[in-house]
Amino acid sequence: xxxxxxxxxxxxxxxxxxxxxxxxxxxxxxxxxxxxxxxxxxxxxxxxxxxxxxxxxxxxxxxxxxxxxxxxxxxxxxxxxxxxxxxxxxxxxxxxxxxxxxxxxxxxxxxxxxxxxxxxxxxxxxxxxxxxxxxxxxxxxxxxxxxxxxxxxxxxxxxxxxxxxxxxxxxxxxxxxxxxxxxxxxxxxxxxxxxxxxxxxxxxxxxxxxxxxxxxxxxxxxxxxxxxxxxxxxxxxxxxxxxxxxxxxxxxxxxxxxxxxxxxxxxxxxxxxxxxxxxxxxxxxxxxxxxxxxxxxxxxxxxxxxxxxxxxxxxxxxxxxxxxxxxxxxxx
Ligand code: SF4
Ligand code: SF4
Numbered sequence: 001x002x003x004x005x006x007x008x009x010x011x012x013x014x015x016x017x018x019x020x021x022x023x024x025x026x027x028x029x030x031x032x033x034x035x036x037x038x039x040x041x042x043x044x045x046x047x048x049x050x051x052x053x054x055x056x057x058x059x060x061x062x063x064x065x066x067x068x069x070x071x072x073x074x075x076x077x078x079x080x081x082x083x084x085x086x087x088x089x090x091x092x093x094x095x096x097x098x099x100x101x102x103x104x105x106x107x108x109x110x111x112x113x114x115x116x117x118x119x120x121x122x123x124x125x126x127x128x129x130x131x132x133x134x135x136x137x138x139x140x141x142x143x144x145x146x147x148x149x150x151x152x153x154x155x156x157x158x159x160x161x162x163x164x165x166x167x168x169x170x171x172x173x174x175x176x177x178x179x180x181x182x183x184x185x186x187x188x189x190x191x192x193x194x195x196x197x198x199x200x201x202x203x204x205x206x207x208x209x210x211x212x213x214x215x216x217x218x219x220x221x222x223x224x225x226x227x228x229x230x231x232x233x234x235x236x237x238x239x240x241x242x243x244x245x246x247x248x249x250x251x252x253x254x255x256x257x258x259x260x261x262x263x264x265x266x267x268x269x270x271x272x273x274x275x276x277x278x279x280x281x282x283x284x285x286x287x288x289x290x291x292x293x294x295x296x297x298x299x300x301x302x303x304x305x306x307x308x309x310x311x312x313x314x315x316x317x318x319x320x321x322x323x324x325x326x327x328x329x330x331x332x
Contacts, residue, residue, distance in 0.1 A: 002194055002234045002328050004123050004164075007102050010074040015313070025254045025283060027073040028310050031269055033260035034059045034092065036081040040108055042142050044172060044200050044211070047081060050272065055081075057261040061088040065095050067259040070279035077128075077256075079106040090118040097122050104128045106168065110147060112154025121162040128166050128196070129155050133175065134182050141172075152190060159191050166194035166234060173200075173212050177223045184231045194234035197224055198305045199243065201270050213301050218245045229330065235305075237327050238312045238320055243303055251299065253291045255310020257282060267291045269306040271298045 011028070018026045035058035036051040048055065059067075068076055076096055083089055084107050096103055102124045109129040119125070132141045135148035158165050167187050169180065184195055199217045212220065221243040228237060241247040253268040263275030264282035268291065276282040290296065316324065 002232060004102075006123060007075070008328070010100070010102060011313075014074045025288065027071050027255060027257050028313055029075040029077055029256045029306075030068060030071045030073045031077050031079060031256050031258040031306065032064060032067060033080050033258065034064050034078065034083060034086040034088070035261065037085045038080060038082045038108075039085065039110055040082070040142050040144060040147075044141070044170065046201065046270075051260070051262070054261060058086055059259075059261050061091055061095070064088070064092050065099075067264075067279070068096060068099065068101065071257060071259070073257075075102045075104070077104045077106060082108055082111070084111040084115050089115075093119055093125060097124060100124070102126075104166070106130065107154075108142065108147070109151025109154040110144070112151065113157045116154065116158050116161060116163070119163075121164070123164070126164040126166050126193070127155070127158050128168050130168050130170075131183060131187065132170055132172075133179050134186065137176075137179050138183075155190055155192070164193045165191075166196060167192050169195065169197045170200045171197060171212065171217075171220055171224075173216060175220065177220055180224065181227070184227065184233075188231050192232060195231050197233065197235050199303055201302075201304050211301070214303060217243055217303055228327070236309055236312055237323065238316070239305060239309050242308055242312070249308050249311040249315065250292050251294065251302070251307035252310035252314060253307055254283065254286070254288060255313075256306040270302060270304055271296075 033047070036047050036055050037058070038048055041048060078092065080086070083105060086092070093103060093105065104126050106128045107130070112127065112129065129151050131148065131151065132138050138148040139145050155165050169183065171180070180197070187195055200211045221240060225240045225244055227233060228240070238247060242249055256269055257279065258265040258269045263277050264279055265272055266274050266276055266282050266286045276285060291299065
Protein backbone atom coordinates (compact mmCIF):
# COMPACT_ATOMS: atom_id res chain seq x y z
CA UNK A 1 0.00 0.00 0.00
CA UNK A 2 1.37 3.41 -0.94
CA UNK A 3 -0.94 5.25 1.49
CA UNK A 4 -2.55 3.84 4.65
CA UNK A 5 -6.19 2.75 4.31
CA UNK A 6 -7.06 5.11 7.20
CA UNK A 7 -5.99 8.09 5.07
CA UNK A 8 -8.28 7.04 2.23
CA UNK A 9 -11.23 6.46 4.55
CA UNK A 10 -10.73 9.81 6.35
CA UNK A 11 -10.48 11.64 3.03
CA UNK A 12 -13.52 9.86 1.54
CA UNK A 13 -15.67 10.63 4.62
CA UNK A 14 -14.52 14.26 4.53
CA UNK A 15 -15.25 14.69 0.80
CA UNK A 16 -18.70 13.15 1.20
CA UNK A 17 -19.53 15.38 4.16
CA UNK A 18 -18.44 18.51 2.24
CA UNK A 19 -20.59 17.49 -0.73
CA UNK A 20 -23.62 16.67 1.47
CA UNK A 21 -23.27 20.06 3.17
CA UNK A 22 -23.08 21.77 -0.23
CA UNK A 23 -19.72 23.39 0.52
CA UNK A 24 -18.06 24.28 -2.76
CA UNK A 25 -14.60 25.38 -1.59
CA UNK A 26 -12.86 23.43 1.14
CA UNK A 27 -9.25 22.53 1.97
CA UNK A 28 -7.83 19.01 1.65
CA UNK A 29 -4.41 19.57 3.20
CA UNK A 30 -3.41 22.37 5.57
CA UNK A 31 0.15 23.58 5.00
CA UNK A 32 1.16 24.63 8.50
CA UNK A 33 4.44 26.57 8.82
CA UNK A 34 4.87 27.19 12.57
CA UNK A 35 8.20 28.93 11.90
CA UNK A 36 10.32 29.83 8.88
CA UNK A 37 13.53 29.45 10.91
CA UNK A 38 15.91 27.01 9.19
CA UNK A 39 19.36 25.49 9.62
CA UNK A 40 19.99 25.60 5.84
CA UNK A 41 19.93 28.26 3.12
CA UNK A 42 19.06 26.21 0.01
CA UNK A 43 19.44 28.03 -3.31
CA UNK A 44 15.88 27.33 -4.49
CA UNK A 45 14.10 28.18 -1.23
CA UNK A 46 11.50 30.94 -1.42
CA UNK A 47 10.44 30.77 2.22
CA UNK A 48 13.68 31.90 3.85
CA UNK A 49 13.87 34.77 1.35
CA UNK A 50 10.25 35.94 1.45
CA UNK A 51 10.14 35.82 5.27
CA UNK A 52 13.73 36.94 5.85
CA UNK A 53 12.72 39.66 8.33
CA UNK A 54 10.53 37.35 10.44
CA UNK A 55 12.56 34.14 10.37
CA UNK A 56 12.74 33.93 14.14
CA UNK A 57 9.02 34.39 14.71
CA UNK A 58 7.01 31.33 15.57
CA UNK A 59 3.34 30.54 16.09
CA UNK A 60 2.26 29.57 19.58
CA UNK A 61 1.07 26.01 20.09
CA UNK A 62 -2.47 27.31 20.62
CA UNK A 63 -2.35 29.31 17.37
CA UNK A 64 -1.26 26.18 15.48
CA UNK A 65 -4.03 24.04 16.97
CA UNK A 66 -6.63 26.75 16.41
CA UNK A 67 -5.56 27.06 12.75
CA UNK A 68 -5.93 23.31 12.27
CA UNK A 69 -9.43 23.52 13.75
CA UNK A 70 -10.33 26.57 11.65
CA UNK A 71 -9.42 24.83 8.38
CA UNK A 72 -10.78 21.39 9.34
CA UNK A 73 -8.73 19.58 6.66
CA UNK A 74 -8.12 15.87 7.36
CA UNK A 75 -4.41 16.13 6.50
CA UNK A 76 -1.87 18.55 7.97
CA UNK A 77 1.56 19.04 6.46
CA UNK A 78 3.87 20.54 9.07
CA UNK A 79 6.56 22.39 7.19
CA UNK A 80 8.54 25.62 7.33
CA UNK A 81 11.43 26.52 7.60
CA UNK A 82 12.70 23.48 9.43
CA UNK A 83 9.84 22.46 11.72
CA UNK A 84 12.16 20.44 14.00
CA UNK A 85 13.40 23.89 15.11
CA UNK A 86 9.86 24.81 16.21
CA UNK A 87 9.77 24.93 20.02
CA UNK A 88 6.53 22.95 20.39
CA UNK A 89 6.96 20.41 17.56
CA UNK A 90 6.41 17.21 19.63
CA UNK A 91 3.44 18.73 21.52
CA UNK A 92 1.92 19.92 18.23
CA UNK A 93 2.15 16.45 16.69
CA UNK A 94 0.55 14.89 19.78
CA UNK A 95 -2.29 17.42 19.77
CA UNK A 96 -3.02 16.77 16.09
CA UNK A 97 -2.90 12.99 16.48
CA UNK A 98 -5.49 13.35 19.28
CA UNK A 99 -7.65 15.19 16.72
CA UNK A 100 -7.17 12.17 14.40
CA UNK A 101 -5.39 14.26 11.76
CA UNK A 102 -3.01 12.65 9.29
CA UNK A 103 0.35 14.38 9.59
CA UNK A 104 3.21 14.76 7.12
CA UNK A 105 6.17 16.28 8.95
CA UNK A 106 8.54 17.78 6.35
CA UNK A 107 12.17 18.02 7.38
CA UNK A 108 15.56 18.46 5.78
CA UNK A 109 16.60 15.57 8.04
CA UNK A 110 19.66 17.20 9.63
CA UNK A 111 18.15 17.08 13.13
CA UNK A 112 16.08 13.96 12.66
CA UNK A 113 18.43 11.41 14.25
CA UNK A 114 18.77 13.44 17.47
CA UNK A 115 15.09 14.47 17.61
CA UNK A 116 13.21 11.34 16.56
CA UNK A 117 12.94 9.95 20.11
CA UNK A 118 10.79 12.99 21.10
CA UNK A 119 8.01 11.63 18.87
CA UNK A 120 6.14 8.32 18.80
CA UNK A 121 5.23 6.21 15.78
CA UNK A 122 1.60 6.30 14.71
CA UNK A 123 -0.01 5.07 11.47
CA UNK A 124 -1.27 8.64 10.93
CA UNK A 125 2.18 10.22 11.29
CA UNK A 126 4.77 10.23 8.48
CA UNK A 127 8.19 11.84 8.36
CA UNK A 128 8.79 13.44 4.97
CA UNK A 129 12.53 13.89 4.43
CA UNK A 130 13.82 16.14 1.66
CA UNK A 131 16.39 14.69 -0.81
CA UNK A 132 17.11 16.53 -4.05
CA UNK A 133 19.69 14.18 -5.58
CA UNK A 134 22.40 11.62 -4.90
CA UNK A 135 24.85 12.61 -2.10
CA UNK A 136 27.13 14.98 -4.05
CA UNK A 137 24.24 16.64 -5.90
CA UNK A 138 22.04 16.95 -2.80
CA UNK A 139 24.84 18.44 -0.69
CA UNK A 140 25.56 20.96 -3.43
CA UNK A 141 21.91 22.05 -3.66
CA UNK A 142 21.50 22.44 0.10
CA UNK A 143 24.98 23.95 0.49
CA UNK A 144 25.98 21.55 3.26
CA UNK A 145 28.66 18.86 2.87
CA UNK A 146 27.56 15.63 4.56
CA UNK A 147 23.90 16.74 4.52
CA UNK A 148 22.72 13.69 2.57
CA UNK A 149 24.38 11.24 4.94
CA UNK A 150 23.01 13.05 8.00
CA UNK A 151 19.46 12.95 6.60
CA UNK A 152 19.89 9.29 5.61
CA UNK A 153 21.04 8.49 9.18
CA UNK A 154 17.90 10.24 10.48
CA UNK A 155 15.78 8.24 8.11
CA UNK A 156 17.37 4.96 9.27
CA UNK A 157 16.83 5.92 12.93
CA UNK A 158 13.17 6.72 12.27
CA UNK A 159 12.62 3.46 10.38
CA UNK A 160 14.32 1.49 13.18
CA UNK A 161 11.85 2.99 15.68
CA UNK A 162 8.89 1.96 13.51
CA UNK A 163 7.96 5.30 11.93
CA UNK A 164 6.56 5.67 8.43
CA UNK A 165 9.11 7.62 6.37
CA UNK A 166 8.55 9.14 2.97
CA UNK A 167 10.81 11.44 0.99
CA UNK A 168 10.25 14.55 -1.06
CA UNK A 169 12.33 15.46 -4.11
CA UNK A 170 12.19 18.75 -5.98
CA UNK A 171 13.11 18.70 -9.66
CA UNK A 172 15.03 21.76 -10.87
CA UNK A 173 16.21 22.78 -14.33
CA UNK A 174 19.69 21.34 -13.65
CA UNK A 175 18.35 18.04 -12.26
CA UNK A 176 19.56 15.07 -14.30
CA UNK A 177 16.91 12.38 -14.67
CA UNK A 178 19.66 9.72 -14.37
CA UNK A 179 20.70 11.18 -11.00
CA UNK A 180 17.10 11.00 -9.77
CA UNK A 181 16.94 7.36 -10.84
CA UNK A 182 20.08 6.57 -8.79
CA UNK A 183 18.66 8.52 -5.84
CA UNK A 184 15.41 6.55 -5.94
CA UNK A 185 17.37 3.26 -6.01
CA UNK A 186 19.23 4.39 -2.87
CA UNK A 187 16.07 5.56 -1.10
CA UNK A 188 14.30 2.30 -1.93
CA UNK A 189 17.28 0.36 -0.50
CA UNK A 190 16.99 2.48 2.67
CA UNK A 191 13.42 1.17 3.05
CA UNK A 192 11.51 4.38 2.26
CA UNK A 193 7.73 3.99 2.45
CA UNK A 194 6.97 6.56 -0.24
CA UNK A 195 8.80 8.77 -2.74
CA UNK A 196 7.22 12.09 -3.64
CA UNK A 197 8.62 14.01 -6.60
CA UNK A 198 7.47 17.41 -7.87
CA UNK A 199 8.74 20.24 -10.05
CA UNK A 200 10.41 23.17 -8.26
CA UNK A 201 8.21 26.13 -7.50
CA UNK A 202 9.00 29.44 -9.14
CA UNK A 203 8.98 31.61 -6.02
CA UNK A 204 8.89 35.34 -6.65
CA UNK A 205 11.75 35.92 -4.22
CA UNK A 206 14.17 33.44 -5.80
CA UNK A 207 16.29 34.86 -8.57
CA UNK A 208 18.18 32.87 -11.21
CA UNK A 209 17.10 30.26 -13.72
CA UNK A 210 16.70 27.29 -11.38
CA UNK A 211 13.04 26.52 -12.10
CA UNK A 212 11.55 24.56 -14.96
CA UNK A 213 9.23 25.95 -17.61
CA UNK A 214 6.10 23.94 -18.42
CA UNK A 215 7.86 22.48 -21.49
CA UNK A 216 10.84 21.33 -19.40
CA UNK A 217 8.50 19.85 -16.78
CA UNK A 218 6.81 17.74 -19.48
CA UNK A 219 10.15 16.42 -20.76
CA UNK A 220 11.53 15.41 -17.36
CA UNK A 221 8.30 13.97 -15.99
CA UNK A 222 7.73 11.75 -19.03
CA UNK A 223 10.80 9.81 -17.82
CA UNK A 224 9.92 9.98 -14.16
CA UNK A 225 6.36 8.71 -14.73
CA UNK A 226 7.69 5.42 -16.12
CA UNK A 227 9.16 4.52 -12.69
CA UNK A 228 5.88 4.26 -10.81
CA UNK A 229 5.97 0.47 -10.53
CA UNK A 230 9.72 0.32 -9.98
CA UNK A 231 9.90 2.55 -6.90
CA UNK A 232 7.37 3.21 -4.12
CA UNK A 233 6.37 6.52 -5.67
CA UNK A 234 3.49 8.36 -4.00
CA UNK A 235 3.08 11.20 -6.48
CA UNK A 236 -0.53 10.93 -7.63
CA UNK A 237 -0.54 9.18 -11.08
CA UNK A 238 -3.23 11.51 -12.43
CA UNK A 239 -1.20 14.53 -11.33
CA UNK A 240 1.80 12.92 -13.07
CA UNK A 241 -0.32 12.69 -16.25
CA UNK A 242 -0.93 16.43 -15.88
CA UNK A 243 2.82 17.06 -15.49
CA UNK A 244 3.36 15.02 -18.67
CA UNK A 245 0.82 17.07 -20.61
CA UNK A 246 -1.75 14.25 -20.90
CA UNK A 247 -4.42 15.85 -18.68
CA UNK A 248 -5.45 19.47 -18.36
CA UNK A 249 -6.65 21.00 -15.12
CA UNK A 250 -7.35 24.41 -13.65
CA UNK A 251 -5.79 25.27 -10.31
CA UNK A 252 -7.61 24.86 -6.97
CA UNK A 253 -5.68 27.46 -4.94
CA UNK A 254 -7.77 26.99 -1.76
CA UNK A 255 -7.13 23.19 -1.72
CA UNK A 256 -3.91 23.40 0.31
CA UNK A 257 -4.11 26.68 2.26
CA UNK A 258 -1.01 27.92 4.05
CA UNK A 259 -0.90 29.24 7.62
CA UNK A 260 2.32 30.73 8.99
CA UNK A 261 3.39 33.26 11.67
CA UNK A 262 2.16 36.12 9.44
CA UNK A 263 -1.35 34.68 9.11
CA UNK A 264 -3.27 32.90 6.32
CA UNK A 265 -1.32 33.34 3.10
CA UNK A 266 -3.38 34.50 0.09
CA UNK A 267 -3.88 33.37 -2.59
CA UNK A 268 -1.80 30.17 -2.35
CA UNK A 269 1.24 28.30 -1.08
CA UNK A 270 3.40 29.74 -3.84
CA UNK A 271 2.55 33.41 -4.29
CA UNK A 272 1.62 36.05 -1.74
CA UNK A 273 -0.63 39.07 -2.11
CA UNK A 274 -1.43 39.37 1.58
CA UNK A 275 -1.98 37.45 4.83
CA UNK A 276 -5.36 37.29 6.57
CA UNK A 277 -5.83 36.90 10.33
CA UNK A 278 -8.48 34.17 9.99
CA UNK A 279 -9.25 31.27 7.67
CA UNK A 280 -12.77 32.65 7.17
CA UNK A 281 -11.36 35.94 5.88
CA UNK A 282 -8.94 34.14 3.55
CA UNK A 283 -11.87 32.26 2.02
CA UNK A 284 -14.17 35.29 1.85
CA UNK A 285 -11.75 37.96 0.60
CA UNK A 286 -9.51 36.15 -1.89
CA UNK A 287 -10.58 36.55 -5.52
CA UNK A 288 -10.58 32.81 -6.19
CA UNK A 289 -12.15 33.01 -9.66
CA UNK A 290 -9.26 35.19 -10.85
CA UNK A 291 -6.60 32.70 -9.68
CA UNK A 292 -8.50 29.68 -10.98
CA UNK A 293 -8.61 31.35 -14.40
CA UNK A 294 -4.77 31.32 -14.56
CA UNK A 295 -4.82 34.94 -15.78
CA UNK A 296 -2.31 36.13 -13.19
CA UNK A 297 1.14 36.25 -14.89
CA UNK A 298 2.67 34.53 -11.85
CA UNK A 299 0.53 31.45 -12.60
CA UNK A 300 1.80 31.10 -16.16
CA UNK A 301 4.43 28.38 -15.61
CA UNK A 302 2.90 26.93 -12.45
CA UNK A 303 2.06 23.22 -12.18
CA UNK A 304 2.64 23.00 -8.43
CA UNK A 305 1.08 20.05 -6.60
CA UNK A 306 -0.48 22.33 -3.95
CA UNK A 307 -2.60 23.92 -6.65
CA UNK A 308 -3.33 21.01 -8.97
CA UNK A 309 -3.51 17.85 -6.83
CA UNK A 310 -6.66 19.17 -5.10
CA UNK A 311 -8.18 19.60 -8.58
CA UNK A 312 -7.37 15.97 -9.33
CA UNK A 313 -9.18 14.90 -6.15
CA UNK A 314 -12.18 17.15 -6.86
CA UNK A 315 -12.58 16.06 -10.46
CA UNK A 316 -11.84 12.32 -10.31
CA UNK A 317 -14.33 10.29 -12.36
CA UNK A 318 -15.22 6.62 -11.86
CA UNK A 319 -12.33 5.23 -13.90
CA UNK A 320 -9.89 7.57 -12.12
CA UNK A 321 -11.08 6.22 -8.76
CA UNK A 322 -10.54 2.61 -9.89
CA UNK A 323 -7.12 3.52 -11.25
CA UNK A 324 -6.17 5.19 -7.94
CA UNK A 325 -7.28 2.12 -5.94
CA UNK A 326 -5.24 -0.23 -8.18
CA UNK A 327 -2.23 2.13 -8.01
CA UNK A 328 -2.40 2.33 -4.21
CA UNK A 329 -2.47 -1.46 -3.89
CA UNK A 330 0.37 -2.01 -6.36
CA UNK A 331 3.83 -1.16 -5.05
CA UNK A 332 6.58 -2.55 -7.28
S1 SF4 B 1 15.64 23.15 4.22
FE1 SF4 B 1 13.68 23.78 3.35
S2 SF4 B 1 13.10 25.63 4.45
FE2 SF4 B 1 15.28 25.29 4.84
S3 SF4 B 1 16.36 26.51 3.32
FE3 SF4 B 1 16.15 24.44 2.48
S4 SF4 B 1 14.23 24.47 1.29
FE4 SF4 B 1 14.23 26.29 2.65
S1 SF4 C 1 -1.57 28.40 -10.55
FE1 SF4 C 1 0.08 28.21 -9.01
S2 SF4 C 1 0.67 30.31 -8.52
FE2 SF4 C 1 -1.34 30.40 -9.50
S3 SF4 C 1 -2.85 30.34 -7.85
FE3 SF4 C 1 -2.54 28.25 -8.53
S4 SF4 C 1 -0.93 27.44 -7.16
FE4 SF4 C 1 -0.88 29.67 -6.99
